[in-house]
Amino acid sequence: MNKLKESSPVINLSLMFTSLSNDVICRSAFGRKYIETEAGKKFLRVISEGQELLTNFSIGEFIPWLSWINILNGLNYRTDMVLKQGDKFLDELIQEHLSKTSHESKENFLDILLNIYNDNIAGVSIDMDGIKALIKDVFGAGTETTSAFLEWTMTELLRHPTIMKKLQSEVREILHDKQDITFDDLERMHYLKAVIKETFRYQPPVPLIPREAGRDVKIMGYDIAAGTIVMINALAIGRDPLFWDEPENFKPERFLNSSIDFKGLHFQHIPFGSGRRICPGIDFATALIELVLANILHKFDWELPGGAKGEDLDTTELRGLTVRRKNPFLAVAIPRDF
């Protein structure tokens, strides 16, 4: 917050939310921030490129005898490079953690995994490839999703000034001039929770959730063979008029007197998926999102640069596993006097 107060009033929110999510995840996963190091920035680029590659159409997967096309169009080469670069960063990171002295703090995800690797704690064993896969999972699944969601929420708030005002009134009434926000404060912010649920409905950061059929099944009359990849369209479900009144309108009020939540039990609202593969970072992400939004709305007023109106906001999307804004999101932060 202090950095935000000191910086120029026009803020690149896309960049700010990416480094913020990355910092928080790195601190819990590795015990320190990495975005400011060259290696950390490179790893983030590698993860983004890896996510983009996942959404590329790979003809060889559908017609195996045409898989040579993936060599010609460079898809195989790019995939190899991403895997090698990611591995190099993780090797260095693991070496850095292995050489820690007994006095250094080891209260982070990677050190816990390395303890299990060394000592087979509680009969659980893991190898180095498993450790690397888990780290990549947390990094890849946690950073872009959280920052994309924060971008979309601020986009909708700037497009709907009345909703922004109502939310700021709630946050400011609960906090008054308090600077540090507690879990109890957040629990009382019902409108904030409604805005978050509505953004997840209207603009889920992961619109398509892939699943592979484990066995032959019949769903709604369709035969689905074992091994078929099925895409669950969380975005279309969230905007289905069968389940939602005025689905194309951003209306957080719809959640104020409703028990519908996104924890995987209400199938019309599944931004984190559902079932045994539901996002394991759901509570981590929700706590982070609530805290960030409450803080920036409490301490700053927000406008678009050059007096632009909300309806002029560019909402072009960037294709990927996580859908985020294509162009950097610039907004003016006006600090409040307490």
Ligand code: HEM
């Ligand atoms: C707004 C933020 C987030 C959204 C919208 C989101 C969404 C999702 C979705 C839709 C899935 C697939 C679930 C399924 O297949 O049913 C998933 C998986 C996953 N997420 Fe998240 N996620 C978010 C934040 C996080 C965070 C912060 C972390 C970690 C700190 C995380 C870690 C993971 C992991 C490891 C998986 C893979 C789980 C598996 O394959 O079993 N996510 N997430």
